[in-house]
Amino acid sequence: MDKCIACGVCTEKCPKKVDDPYNENMIKRKAIYVEYSQAVPLKYAIDPEICLYLTKGKCGTCAKKCPAGAINFDDKEEKATIQVGSVILCPGFTAFDPSKFDNYKYIEFPNVVTSMEYERILSSTGPFQGHLVRVSDHEEPKKIAWLQCVGSRDMNKCDHPYCSSVCCMYAIKEAVISKEHASDELDAAIFFMDMRTNGKDFERYYDRARDEHGVRFIRSRIHTIVEDPETHDLILEYVDEKGGKKVETFNMVVLSVGMESSKELVEFSERLGIELNEDNFAQTETFNPVESSRKGVYVCGAFQEPKDIPYSVMEASAAACEAQTSLSDARNTLVKAKTYPEEKDISTEEPRIGVFVCKCGTNIAGTVDVPAVAEYARSLPGVAYVEENLFTCSQDSQDKMTEIIKKEGLNRVVVAACTPKTHEPLFQETLRNAGLNQYLFEMANIRNQCSWIHPQEKEKATEKAKDLVHMAVAKVGLLEPLSQPTIPVNNTALVIGGGISGMMSALGLADQGFRAHLVEQSNELGGNALRLYETPKGEKIADRVKEIVKRVKNNPLIDVYTDAAIIQSTGFVGNFETDISHKGNDVHLKHGAVVVAVGAEEYKPDEYLYGEDDRIFTHLDFDQALSSGDERVGNAKTAVFIQCVGSREPERPYCSKICCTHSVNSALKLKEKNPEMDIYILYRDMRTYGRREELYAEARKKGVIFIRYDLERKPKVVKDGQDIAITVKDPILDRDLEIRPDLLVLASAIVPRDNSAISKMFKLSLNDDGFFTEAHAKLRPVEFTTDGIFLAGLAHYPKPIEESISQAKAAASRAAVTLSKDEITVEGIVSQVDESLCRGCGLCVPLCPYGALEVRDTEQGKKVHVTEVLCKGCGICAATCYQHALSVKSYTDSQLESLVEALLG
């Protein structure tokens, strides 16, 4: 594998083709292949079940053609035993196979595809190069239908009572992208039961898809697909909400298939002794969301329950936190530090540039005249040494390069070869081994950007290669050695907020051996959760929270500050200093990381007569009434829940995510106490995602009545004498119903606190709804763009306890990456300020995505300061500064201009 240079000759010459599972078997791949274009490492592999040489002992073409001699047919699978302290299971999911459904005719009708197939069709690396065409005739469809809940929320045909959580959102995304891809107007229709866009910023996406992109949303479950045998169009018959029968023809139908655990995975879990639940997902508890039934084995992602990317990533970090906890004693015990020779001082030397031109076997030399390029390089100013290599990256070439740098006294190096993406670190390592600063290096990509793309134009390719080498030589002569200073790290964390998330973050850190300051504004720990009643699994929430509080208070590594407020904070990753006011006294804290877990609040409704009658509750009020055995609850015969109170409204257009499950759970608790009770839940879409769907089904079975309403026709609540009278239009009967309940529970929204002070202090951004904005919605859900600061719990977005705990542990895990180091190495390529030019105007400050810039008072007046450890070297500031005081090291104006100069003369 070390020898493979990923040139792709083997795949080109391989005679054996097989269905490509990455492209859902819609096209073929070869027996020697790379699974997908972004594969890391980019190395080719042989499919041993297909390969003619491995199956029949003949062929072997790839070995003959491989320029690097990288093919070894004798490689065998090896069995190895590895000693580990923790195991993390993240085997993922299998997409539901709809071929067993006789009503959708997925196998027979070519233009019925699954959503996974459709994803590949849309992809530019997919079977049709990203052109939106249908399978039967490769024509662009004009009308596409998506059918939701295929293999989800279905007991009759597939034993999957759960909701797969992700399909609503991906169907909307596919519909929107399709509309963007389509050359003409595309009619996209999504047939659904409940639209479950309960993730952060998902509801806005849904609104935009409907209102701006014109995606049609039709609330109906399709039972049968019929094909027109001539055109292969598909005819859908459905019943609309009023009971009217409709028939529509589509060119293509996408089945939004759900997630399941494969049979192999179920067997694997059995072998490992991991308990699964009835739906074949790993059994976990609300308060230990990533712990499997077997000690030391942790689970995350869709194996635990169907979930989307952000929550999978959070759980992955949470599982890492748990795994590290039991391994914290062993941390750094197996690490060996690498040493390098002392760096040579070249500051007074004229550039002596070495140019190494790689042939890459025939990859470069087959197209580019390498000797001519080398000869040209010799003519360039500052070039002291030029060499051609068969493979510059091979170990012997590297050893030789080290010697040449020393012997020839080279102080700059250019390698004209492949891409810095894969090879720059290797060559930089060679420079370090030769005592040169690693930044005195440039690569000219004469393979990927030249020989590979111009095989038909050899002379022009050679000229282009010369230009590329000329540019690299011009720039390398201007490069300066860059230092990579280290800064010390304070191993303590500050956790802001003493609710479940804050406490679990603090515990996650303390259990790994890090000290945590836990700051809570109220006089007790526990937060909103102290007022909650029971989880659907019957766990008494307040009791469990009190246990957590006890663990926090008894932990010697956690310093608790209740009745405390953050006054101000300065510093950066590894080195923060924060002043807090604790019970009236000022306390100065030093810490290396921050976890923001400030929580959120329940919205106090200003409608539905809230506050005007003591039989009208919010969820928190009602949970307290339930736990205290309030007789208003005990005596009630009829209860009504109204959903989306304050959520999904024009002024608060997000979904609060937890209220549907909360209402269903409360209804079930009421039914448990009094099975005769009449319970009505007035809803807009029931968003009992994942396995919460089963509570919804149970509630319906137990006689809870669900009535849907629209935003345009919200229920009316009035007082009629002593009665609370609620009027709601039943969409199926199409007439008003009146209910006179003894209890009215308003499922009110979760609203963010006033986060402006903390947002300003730590330079963290808030979204339009007032929740904190993470670094990346999908891939970095617990980090901020500013290093060293992390996010957990309701401050990020409304979420249930298990997700808050996962996120809290994930934040602890990510913070530990910094806290476990004694020092951080600063990147060499960062911004620098020429203070003699800087006017301290501050134009650059808000444009820095990483909070690395600030204006400071100096003796020479206001000047911008770069906190190098936060800088990622993007260069936005340098391209903005009108004084040209800011520049990025190794990418200064003059260094970039040297490239232009070399190219255009």
Add this chain to the structure above:
Amino acid sequence: MCTGRVDPAIIAKAFKKGLDGLIIVGCFIGECHYVSGNIQAKAKIDMTRRLLKHIGLNENRLSFQHCSSGEATRFVEIVNEFDKTIHELGPIGGESDRVKGPELFRKLEAAEAVLAGEKMRWVIGKKTEFLEKGNFYGEVFTEHEFNRAIDMIIVEETEVQEILGKLKEGVQSVKALAGSLAIPSERVFRYINALKRKEMVQLETVSGRSPLYKVIPQGV
């Protein structure tokens, strides 16, 4: 490094050196590896295209496109399409550019100074703020309003830089400047007065009834 590092001034410099086309390909908006760098890049490149068009260069010689690292096919399409465009446009300063030959390169010199200069960089640096939060007075701009303001700045700044460029060649009167640059003399007079206040231009001598001005070299 990010597309956000692409300095508009270096774009003008490259065209000045005879580049026929420049394509900048970066991440999709919303998927920037450096969070928001490509939004800044877009603001800068959009503005640069308006400026290039104003001075008589065909603005299609500069293109900003988006492509993810996994989309090889798309990248090839984008580059081939651009290559075709540039071949159709022909060499810089030729038929497809409104202003030709040496005159265009003189104007590019002025453009480079505008793009490296304080006013344009300040306004572009403030674009996100003006569009999202509003200016000092709380006025939130639409993209259209912002572009209208940019167009005005482009006209004024280019004329100022053209005047400075001419004066670098030697002392000149307002009338002579107005004649050679085809700018109305009252505007030239106004610019000269502003430049005098900023101590960038001074009165050298009076020839007949015409005052002659010269550039005051600016120390860096």
